Amino acid sequence: MSDLLAGLNPEQLRAVTWPAKSALVLAGAGSGKTRVLTTRIAWLLSTGQTSPAGVLAVTFTNKASREMQTRLSTLVPVNVRNMWIGTFHGLCNRFLRIHYRDAGLPQTFQILDSADQQAAIKRLLKSLELSDEKYPPRAVQSFINGNKEAGVRAESLPPALNPYEAKLVELYAAYDAQCRREGVVDFAELLLRSYELLSRNEALRAHYSSRFAHILVDEFQDTNRLQYAWLKLLAGEHGALFAVGDDDQSIYAFRGAEVGNMRALLSDFRVAEPVRLEQNYRSMGNILNAANSLIERNDGRLGKNLWTDAGEGEKIRFYQAGSDGDEAEFIIDEVKSLHREGLALSDMAVLYRSNAQSRLLEHVLVNAQIPYRIYGGLRFFERQEIKHALAYLRLVANPDDDNALLRVINVPARGIGARSVENLQAAGREQGVTLWQAACQSGGGRTAAKIGEFVLLIERLREQSRDFSLAETISLVIDRSGLRDMYEQDKKDGEERLANLDELVNAAASFMPDQPEQALTEFLSAASLEAGEHQADAGSDALQLMTVHAAKGLEFDAVFVSGLEEGLFPHENSVMDGKGLQEERRLMYVAITRARKRLYLSSAQSRMLHGQSRYPIPSRFIDEIPAELIHSLSATVKAPVAPQQARRAAAMPRRQAENAYGLSIGQAVSHAKFGIGVVIDAEGNGEDVRLQINFAEHGVKWLDMRYAKLSPA
Numbered sequence: 001m002s003d004l005l006a007g008l009n010p011e012q013l014r015a016v017t018w019p020a021k022s023a024l025v026l027a028g029a030g031s032g033k034t035r036v037l038t039t040r041i042a043w044l045l046s047t048g049q050t051s052p053a054g055v056l057a058v059t060f061t062n063k064a065s066r067e068m069q070t071r072l073s074t075l076v077p078v079n080v081r082n083m084w085i086g087t088f089h090g091l092c093n094r095f096l097r098i099h100y101r102d103a104g105l106p107q108t109f110q111i112l113d114s115a116d117q118q119a120a121i122k123r124l125l126k127s128l129e130l131s132d133e134k135y136p137p138r139a140v141q142s143f144i145n146g147n148k149e150a151g152v153r154a155e156s157l158p159p160a161l162n163p164y165e166a167k168l169v170e171l172y173a174a175y176d177a178q179c180r181r182e183g184v185v186d187f188a189e190l191l192l193r194s195y196e197l198l199s200r201n202e203a204l205r206a207h208y209s210s211r212f213a214h215i216l217v218d219e220f221q222d223t224n225r226l227q228y229a230w231l232k233l234l235a236g237e238h239g240a241l242f243a244v245g246d247d248d249q250s251i252y253a254f255r256g257a258e259v260g261n262m263r264a265l266l267s268d269f270r271v272a273e274p275v276r277l278e279q280n281y282r283s284m285g286n287i288l289n290a291a292n293s294l295i296e297r298n299d300g301r302l303g304k305n306l307w308t309d310a311g312e313g314e315k316i317r318f319y320q321a322g323s324d325g326d327e328a329e330f331i332i333d334e335v336k337s338l339h340r341e342g343l344a345l346s347d348m349a350v351l352y353r354s355n356a357q358s359r360l361l362e363h364v365l366v367n368a369q370i371p372y373r374i375y376g377g378l379r380f381f382e383r384q385e386i387k388h389a390l391a392y393l394r395l396v397a398n399p400d401d402d403n404a405l406l407r408v409i410n411v412p413a414r415g416i417g418a419r420s421v422e423n424l425q426a427a428g429r430e431q432g433v434t435l436w437q438a439a440c441q442s443g444g445g446r447t448a449a450k451i452g453e454f455v456l457l458i459e460r461l462r463e464q465s466r467d468f469s470l471a472e473t474i475s476l477v478i479d480r481s482g483l484r485d486m487y488e489q490d491k492k493d494g495e496e497r498l499a500n501l502d503e504l505v506n507a508a509a510s511f512m513p514d515q516p517e518q519a520l521t522e523f524l525s526a527a528s529l530e531a532g533e534h535q536a537d538a539g540s541d542a543l544q545l546m547t548v549h550a551a552k553g554l555e556f557d558a559v560f561v562s563g564l565e566e567g568l569f570p571h572e573n574s575v576m577d578g579k580g581l582q583e584e585r586r587l588m589y590v591a592i593t594r595a596r597k598r599l600y601l602s603s604a605q606s607r608m609l610h611g612q613s614r615y616p617i618p619s620r621f622i623d624e625i626p627a628e629l630i631h632s633l634s635a636t637v638k639a640p641v642a643p644q645q646a647r648r649a650a651a652m653p654r655r656q657a658e659n660a661y662g663l664s665i666g667q668a669v670s671h672a673k674f675g676i677g678v679v680i681d682a683e684g685n686g687e688d689v690r691l692q693i694n695f696a697e698h699g700v701k702w703l704d705m706r707y708a709k710l711s712p713a
């Protein structure tokens with residue numbers, strides 16, 4: 001017990017041992033909020049104030065909840081696996097699995113991740129004969145999710161202002177009807193459904209609010225309105241909500257997060273004063289001072305003062321690279337030398353603002369043979385082969401899942417062409433049934449026979465799965481569906497894809513369901529919920545790559561913040577308005593405060609992004625850090641380039657390249673994907689060359705010769 005509390009500072013101790021009532025811990029990065037929250041759970045349990053069943057704890061990511069469970073199990077001897085510790089989505093899923101009947105869901109309901117949801121919307125638009133240019137699926141998706149996150153159903157929306165909006169409302173209702181028919185729910189629906197069930201079912205609400213005497217929430221600044229409303233229902237009249245957060249790290253406003261929830265909590269839960277923690281235990285002084293000076297430029301802050309007694313430490317290193325390739329090389333060289341000095345790769349992280357930046361880094365890392373792991377890139381559960389296998393499994397669990405059926409009815413190819421699928425969809429619409437039901441009734445003819453075979457395949461798999469374990473079922477599905485044969489014949493990526501499928505079988509073998517008879521359904525939900533995050537394998541040492549968003553709550557000895565350029569970080573979509581810029585600044589604050597000992601900032605004077613060359617100027621955020629904290633490492637440019645200088649450089653006529661590829665302006669070339677074109681411009685020199693090519697069919701493009709495979713035509 002005393003061990004548990006040893007080493008806490010007085011404020012942390014006050015928060016950990018707070019009486020059984022609500023509290024808000026408002027404190028900056030690295031001040032021990034997450035530690036306080038975990039220790040409080042341990043303290044509540046070990047002093048017998050509550051049982052493991054009486055605690056509900058919300059974390060922002062699945063990774064964070066696993067870490068919390070692991071840490072908790074080292075502090076108190078309890079079975080943490082059964083505790084309600086998870087993300088909002090994970091907890092709501094658990095709740096709905098128990099109360100599926102009351103929630104009006106089939107027992108085997110499946111979860112749509114964001115990509116599945118978009119596919120479902122596209123399908124809906126098609127069935128209603130609406131153009132997806134006029135109604136971009138992404139826009140429809142964010143309309144639906146935005147409303148769900150605000151707790152509003154289509155029928156309770158205020159009258160539409162114009163015909164376009166009226167159509168969106170109609171689409172929202174039609175989409176929900178489609179989901180109901182198919183027995184699927186999207187992420188936002190998980191929350192809204194649980195919220196609605198709790199608010200209309202008083203007995204259930206009473207049960208849970210008396211059960212969860214202690215509700216604890218990490219990263220509270222990023223909760224949205226619906227999540228907060230859900231917490232309020234669960235806590236009930238007398239419940240204790242213990243929330244920790246940092247308004248300066250609110251980085252999900254674009255997804256509806258409301259910092260205002262912090263103020264609401266103070267009044268709704270009658271909390272007189274937030275508890276503040278001011279000592280930072282994570283970062284050395286220079287890093288902390290950089291973060292403090294940067295964030296001071298934002299207004300409307302709740303105000304905090306962070307200090308450390310760790311000493312100044314090293315200066316922040318800033319490297320201005322000539323190109324993005326040069327930047328990646330620099331980062332990798334530094335990683336290598338830190339690794340040689342004894343730092344584990346897993347104690348280093350490379351952060352970037354946009355996922356697209358990871359491709360080049362990966363390329364260089366592969367060449368340098370440095371193991372790395374990406375969080376939030378193309379994640380395991382989002383890979384094509386995994387999605388195919390999961391789609392078969394979803395059909396085994398629930399054949400009415402139209403998304404899944406469409407995905408694999410002709411994968412591997414079995415002669416059911418697009419036309420046949422359209423006919424099937426038309427038949428389904430006419431009769432108001434799912435595609436599966438339509439398929440079961442499809443009449444005579446050649447295609448019908450093929451559809452019949454598919455139906456038979458799924459039915460057999462469904463039957464056999466009843467006697468098989470989860471892992472056996474997955475192996476069976478991979479073999480019988482023909483996926484294994486298909487990938488065995490794929491000379492290019494087949495091997496890797498098969499390895500991933502085997503990995504899926506392994507994942508199933510080690511999966512521990514709460515209810516064994518529901519193993520498949522539980523496995524599929526876990527896969528959908530994980531799709532938002534990459535599952536890193538435990539144990540092996542690898543450099544960590546992730547977006548700044550994904551880095552929230554984490555810490556590393558050495559951190560590289562890359563791509564610090566105007567237009568990239570701060571992002572171009574944000575710089576036009578003050579609010580957007582302040583959110584970018586908070587994002588930069590999050591990035592800086594991930595570092596314990598060493599922080600690198602870097603930018604490039606030229607960058608290829610989304611197939612275009614850019615000549616950006618360094619990010620304003622670098623200027624917002626006091627110069628005396630920065631040590632500039634640039635090889636070619638001694639001091640950071642002044643914006644004007646860079647602009648001039650960007651405007652200079654491009655030199656004709658003397659390139660190593662033997663291609664000159666005016667020459668006809670051929671590209672595997674874009675076909676035939678003519679070189680119209682060039683820049684760079686040596687091997688670092690970009691050519692501008694006018695392709696007959698694809699128009700003008702800049703290509704980086706290190707990666708583009710061009711041959712003279």
Ligand code: ATP
Binds near residue numbers: 031
């Ligand atoms: P963030 O805002 O980034 O989520 P946080 O406030 O949640 O940060 P923690 O991750 O809990 O901070 O703590 C930061 C680091 O400081 C951790 O390594 C933690 O173990 C350490 N730490 C926290 N409190 C103490 C303490 N009293 N003594 C020693 N180390 C501490």
Ligand code: MG
Binds near residue numbers: 033034035
């Ligand atoms: Mg934290």
